[in-house]
Amino acid sequence: MKNIYLDNAATTPIDPRVFDAMLPGLRDEFGNPSSAHAHGRSARAAVEKAREHVAQLLGADASEMVFTSGGTESDNAAIHMMLGAAGGTAPVHFLTSQAEHHAIMQPLEQLEERSVRVDFIGVDSSAVPRLDHVAASFSGDEQLHRCMSLMHVNNETGGILDLQQAAAIADSHSCLFHSDMVQSAGKLPIAIHDLHVDFASLSAHKIHGPKGAGALYIRKGMSVDPMMVGGSQERGRRGGTENLIGIIGLGEAARLAVLEMDERHQRWNKLKMFTTERLGNAFPDIVINGDGDAALPNICSVTFPADAYPMDGELITARCDLSGLSVSSGSACTAGSVIPSHVMKAIGHDDASSISTVRLSYGAQTTEDEVRRGVEVLIEVIQDMLDRSSPLSHSRTAMP
Structure with a gap:
């Protein structure tokens, strides 16, 4: 695929x-x-x-x-x-x-x-x-x-x-x-x-x-x-x-x-609404950074707070990549080390939560099917990482 x-x-x-x-x-x-x-x-x-x-x-x-x-x-x-x-x-x-x-x-x-x-x-x-x-x-x-x-x-x-x-x-x-x-x-x-x-x-x-x-x-x-x-x-x-x-x-x-600005906006609004609702249902304690009308709808930044979702956030985007999904993280790789995003820190996230942030962003060619499949891949990756990180995480199974 x-x-x-x-x-x-x-x-x-x-x-x-x-x-x-x-x-x-x-x-x-x-x-x-x-x-x-x-x-x-x-x-x-x-x-x-x-x-x-x-x-x-x-x-x-x-x-x-x-x-x-x-x-x-x-x-x-x-x-x-x-x-x-x-x-x-x-x-x-x-x-x-x-x-x-x-x-x-x-x-x-x-x-x-x-x-x-x-x-x-x-x-x-x-x-x-x-x-x-x-x-x-x-x-x-x-x-x-x-x-x-x-x-x-x-x-x-x-x-x-x-x-x-x-x-x-x-x-x-x-x-x-x-x-x-x-x-x-x-x-x-x-x-x-x-x-x-x-x-x-x-x-x-x-x-x-x-x-x-x-x-x-x-x-x-x-x-x-x-x-x-x-x-x-x-x-x-x-x-x-x-x-x-x-x-x-x-x-x-x-x-x-x-x-095509208006048409793209309408589609992006629907895609972001689906993304935030599906991820919110799966992981109720996530934080949507820039949610609402005060944010451009083609960008969806999601933080998995470290206290609620204990996992190695550095691996999220790599695991997604291995599963066929290209997204960005709340960190930047510099000389082999992972540095928390200065933007995530500026809005109040700690280092661990900043690194456990994923940015999904849509373009003019992004389809609803791609977003649906991509969000499911992300959910599977996060759930697997939680299951591997701590026995306590089994109580946070993603809801259907």
Whole structure:
């Protein structure tokens, strides 16, 4: 039987329609978009068509979109552009949350080591930044240039930030504002011109596009340093020959995401409801991280609290993999050791419970049958691990 893939928050398979759209770029549209001849002009037209589609993800102007290699590059570029726009070497105060992606946290930790002031505010139980902590964090820093980066949708829980409120707070504090929208673009309606958002990051492979392609939104009128020099591409903001094939794929994936957003949402809501109800019936003491309307429905994060379900949580995803199910865990493997997720710890889970967390995530191609079979595999794996861990666990047999 075919393996079941329920890890779409990590990456998504390329949509066949996206693949078909990319083929001309591999075969016929091979010109350099910067060249003036016919082949170059044809390639340039493909790039600009894709830019229009990507801009529609945010309700932005095409001229505000800069193509990049993905979310990590976009996040890093936004931080350094904000640093430059805030005054270069002038004192800066950066604010972010304790549950951001490492593409935000690690660059800011580097800046902190260089004596830049960085504050990491707390989050709620859905890993959404506590906006009521922002004012207190900015208090007394009137002599500093303020910058803030908060993700729109958390990649582990699906928790949704009230972007309008966050942007209004940034505006009231004369603060440059960046949002990592890698998990939200194409999944939530966004009207970025109605918000005070200066920068936003996007990625193709989260919406059934190719890996190695992404974009950075830069609000019109922003004066920024280029993220890469050595050419006049992307209006001088990112030098280097454009990744034509990746950009075409990103553009088509963006077009389809906007077109099918409502239908995908309806299906994801049903899939998440089934997942949470079935797992809740089987294991009544689980915790759903990011449950309810305040979370994106394509992400379902489930914690098996260590005190209720004593087992070696490090093995959950490996056991699922051996049983033909691909899911993510609440930990990251670094140099052979398992480290609890900083997001799970930020929302209040202890180390053992963080490691005993499973993230199931759905994509545009995920079927109801796949989810039903996948959830049953997970239940069988967890029950077997409980049976092996302690005689007491036999009293926690999964209910039908």
